[in-house]
Amino acid sequence: MAELFSDEWMKRYMEEWNNEPDLSDALAKINFNSVIAYGLEGEDNPRGVLVVENGKAVSGGAFNGENLNWDLRANQASWEKWAAKGIGMMGLGMAYTSRKLKFKVGDYGAMIKDPRMAGPFIKSFTVMGRV
DSSP: OOOTTSHHHHHHHHHHHHTOTTTHHHHHTTTOOEEEEEEETTOSSOSEEEEEETTEEEEEEEOOSOOOSEEEEEOHHHHHHHHHHOOOHHHHHHHHHTTSSEEEESOHHHHHTOHHHHHHHHHHHHHHTTO
């Protein structure tokens, strides 16, 4: 298996993202565009980036200095747990309030209050488990 958020991992994640209608199609309905980074807590830069246009991931790979809309950070064990088991709305709230999931860039509050974004965001963790 490729290293979490490596260039290879992000390319596979991009494919899985686009294969999940509850994620890509749901976000396409709201014309969601974003540059989303993923990384480990305590590191200066994220490891991987996913570029989403109208809900579809159009590129994925290693972080290369992109301007980010979202930069999500957690420790390795938490990412692995969420990828293996997914995360529900309550789990997401607990992860955020306990600071296990950090938003270095991006507005968690605005996202979680919009069910059109919150549902797909939660689904993105399940999709990670398919990589």
